[in-house]
Amino acid sequence: MITGLKPREATAIINSLTGGVVPKIGLQHITVGRSAEVDAFLQALSDVKNGHSMFKFWIGDFGSGKSFMLHLLNTVALKQKFVVANADFTPDNRLYSNDGKGVALYSAIMDNISIQTMPEGGALPTLLEKWIEQMLGETATEQNISLMDIRKEEHLPLVEQKIMKTINTITEVGGFDFGLVILKYYKGYITGKDGLKRNALKWLKGEYRTKTEARADLDVREVINDLNYYDMLKNFCKLFVSMGYSGFMINLDEAINLYKISTSTMREKNYEKILTIYNDCFQGKVNNLFFNLAGTKEVLENERRGLFSYRALRSRLETNKFETAEIRDFAQPVIRLLPLDHNEIFVLLKNLKEIFDFNFSTNIAIDERDIHQFMEELFNKPGAEEFLTPREVIRDFLNILSLLRQNPEIDKQQLFGDLQVKDERPVEMSLDDIEEL
Numbered sequence: 001m002i003t004g005l006k007p008r009e010a011t012a013i014i015n016s017l018t019g020g021v022v023p024k025i026g027l028q029h030i031t032v033g034r035s036a037e038v039d040a041f042l043q044a045l046s047d048v049k050n051g052h053s054m055f056k057f058w059i060g061d062f063g064s065g066k067s068f069m070l071h072l073l074n075t076v077a078l079k080q081k082f083v084v085a086n087a088d089f090t091p092d093n094r095l096y097s098n099d100g101k102g103v104a105l106y107s108a109i110m111d112n113i114s115i116q117t118m119p120e121g122g123a124l125p126t127l128l129e130k131w132i133e134q135m136l137g138e139t140a141t142e143q144n145i146s147l148m149d150i151r152k153e154e155h156l157p158l159v160e161q162k163i164m165k166t167i168n169t170i171t172e173v174g175g176f177d178f179g180l181v182i183l184k185y186y187k188g189y190i191t192g193k194d195g196l197k198r199n200a201l202k203w204l205k206g207e208y209r210t211k212t213e214a215r216a217d218l219d220v221r222e223v224i225n226d227l228n229y230y231d232m233l234k235n236f237c238k239l240f241v242s243m244g245y246s247g248f249m250i251n252l253d254e255a256i257n258l259y260k261i262s263t264s265t266m267r268e269k270n271y272e273k274i275l276t277i278y279n280d281c282f283q284g285k286v287n288n289l290f291f292n293l294a295g296t297k298e299v300l301e302n303e304r305r306g307l308f309s310y311r312a313l314r315s316r317l318e319t320n321k322f323e324t325a326e327i328r329d330f331a332q333p334v335i336r337l338l339p340l341d342h343n344e345i346f347v348l349l350k351n352l353k354e355i356f357d358f359n360f361s362t363n364i365a366i367d368e369r370d371i372h373q374f375m376e377e378l379f380n381k382p383g384a385e386e387f388l389t390p391r392e393v394i395r396d397f398l399n400i401l402s403l404l405r406q407n408p409e410i411d412k413q414q415l416f417g418d419l420q421v422k423d424e425r426p427v428e429m430s431l432d433d434i435e436e437l
Contacts, residue, residue: 002029002354010359017352018398020391022071024120030351031072033344034065037337040330041073045080049246053281053289057307057317058335065390066294069337073292078116081356082290083240084249085109089257095273102226103206106233109250110205113384125201132186135163150265151190152305159186170238177220178204178235180299184218206232225325230277237289247288248259255295259305271310278316302336336412340390342379346371348390349397356401364404370412374400377416 009026016023017030031038044054056262060066073145074084087093087108093102112121121164139162139278140150140275149155160183167179181203199217206224208214214223261267280286299306300317319336340348349371357363362392378393400415 002358003268005029005358007359010355013355014359014398015138017394020395020403022067025072027068027072027075030348032348032351034069034072034342036328036337037330038072038076040335041076042080043331045082045246048081048082048249048288048290051287052284053286055278055333055411056289056293057300057334058292058294058295058337059334061296061339062389063341064297064337064418066296068252068336070253070292070294072249073117073249074114075317077290078114078119079245081116081246083123083245083247084146084251085112085113085114086121086251086253087112088254088382089252089258089428090254091260094258094270095259096269097226098167100226103229104226106224107206109233115245124205125197126241128182128201129189130199131182131239132163132189134243135159135166135186138162138260140231142341153191154286156187156190159190166242167239170242171235171396172231177233178232180220181218195227209292230273234286234289237286241288247290249290249292251292251294253294255293255299259295259299267305268310271313272305274307274314275310275312278313297336300405315392331376342375345390345393346375349375352394352397353401356398356405360405362405364401365408366401366404366412371397373413374419378419381419398423 004043005026006398009023009029013026013030036046039290041056044056048054052434058066058069060069070086074086077084087105089095089105092101093105093108095105110124113124113127114121115123115127117123118126135152136159137147139145139155139159140147140160143150143155143158145155145158150159163183163186163336164179167175167182171178172357182202185200185204188194188198188200202208203214203218203220203223206229208217209224213220215222217357222228233248240248258267258270261270277291281291282290286406299305303309307317317334319334320332323332353364353366353371374397375393378396396419400412403415404412
C-alpha cells in the first residue's frame with residue numbers, strides 16, 4: 001500500500017488522470033523519474049527564498065509531462081512556504097495585449113493563488129485577511145492597545161495609517177491605489193461590509209474594466225490593466241514576503257497559444273514581455289519571484305514563430321552545448337523533459353493500480369506480470385514509438401481497470417489485445433504554412 005495516501009488524494013488522482021488532466025493534489029504518490037529535476041528545483045527555490053528571482057522554461061514533446069511537472073513544482077513550492085499561482089495561455093489570455101487579454105491572464109493568476117492549506121486555489125481573500133490581522137496585531141503592540149480594543153471604530157485611523165505606511169514601503173509602481181484598495185478591504189473586513197470587500201477583491205483581481213466604475217465603487221483613480229498588471233504581481237510578491245512567505249511562484253502553461261498568435265507584431269510583443277520578466281529576474285530588479293513557463297520544443301526552437309524567432313530570447317535560452325541525454329545541466333533556464341523510460345512507466349502503472357484499488361476498495365486481478373503484458377502490447381503497436389505518450393498509456397490502463405472493476409468477468413487478455421495507438425497531438429502544432437496576417 002502506498003504510504004500516506006489519503007482518500008481525497010486517491011479520488012483526485014484517478015478522476016483527473018482518467019479525464020486526461022493532471023490532479024491538483026496527491027502528485028507525490030505518482031511521481032517517478034523526475035528526482036534530478038526536483039532536486040535542481042529545490043536549489044532554485046532556496047535561491048529565490050534568499051531574495052533572488054528565477055525564470056525557468058520547461059520544454060518537452062506533447063504529452064511528455066510538462067503540465068504534470070508544473071503541478072509537481074507547485075506541491076514542492078507549497079511545502080517550502082511559497083505562494084503559488086497557475087494559469088494557462090489561451091487565445092484570450094496573453095502576456096501582452098491592448099484589448100484586455102493581458103489583464104485576463106492576470107485575473108486567471110489571481111483566481112488560482114494557492115497556499116499550503118489551500119492547494120486548490122482561491123486563497124487570495126485568506127491571504128489578505130491574514131495580512132490585515134498582522135497589521136492589527138502590530139498596531140496594537142505599537143500603540144499599547146489590546147487586540148480586542150484595536151478593532152474598535154475609534155482606532156480605525158491608527159490601523160489605516162499603519163496599512164498605508166506598510167504598503168508604501170513594500171510597493172513601487174501603482175502602490176498608492178493598491179494601498180487604498182487594501183484599505184477598503186480592511187474596512188469591509190472590520191465592519192462586516194461584505195459588498196465593500198467584494199469590490200476591493202474585484203479590483204485586486206483585475207476585474208474592473210473602466211476607471212469610472214472603479215471610482216464609483218472604491219473612489220480610486222486607476223484600474224489594473226494590460227499595461228500595469230505585471231507591476232501589481234510584483235507588489236503582491238512583496239506583500240506575501242512581508243507576511244512571512246518565502247516568495248511568489250507563477251506557473252504559465254500552454255505556451256503553444258503564444259506560438260499560435262497569427263500576427264508577428266503581436267507575437268513579438270508577447271516575447272518581448274517574456275524578455276522583460278526574464279531580465280528582471282536575472283538582473284536582480286525583482287526579489288522572491290519565480291516564473292515557470294511550459295511549452296513544446298517547437299514553441300522554443302521554431303525560428304519563424306517560436307521563442308527563438310526573437311533574437312534576444314534565443315541568445316538567452318540556447319541549451320548548454322555540452323549537455324547530453326546522460327549529462328544534464330539543470331541550472332540553465334531551459335529544462336528539457338525527457339520521456340519516461342519503460343521501467344519508470346512500469347513503476348507508475350504499479351502505483352496507479354494500488355491507488356485505484358484503494359479508491360474503490362477493491363482488488364482488481366491485475367498483477368505485475370499483467371502490467372508487463374499490457375506495456376508490451378501497447379508499446380509494440382504500430383505508431384507507438386512516434387505517437388504514444390505517458391498520458392495515453394495512463395488513460396488506457398485506468399480505463400481497463402475501470403472496466404474490470406465493473407465487469408470482472410471480462411477477459412483482460414482481450415482488452416490488452418484491443419489496445420490501439422492514436423496520434424493525439426493537436427493539429428495546430430505545425431503552423432509554418434499559416435500565412436501571417
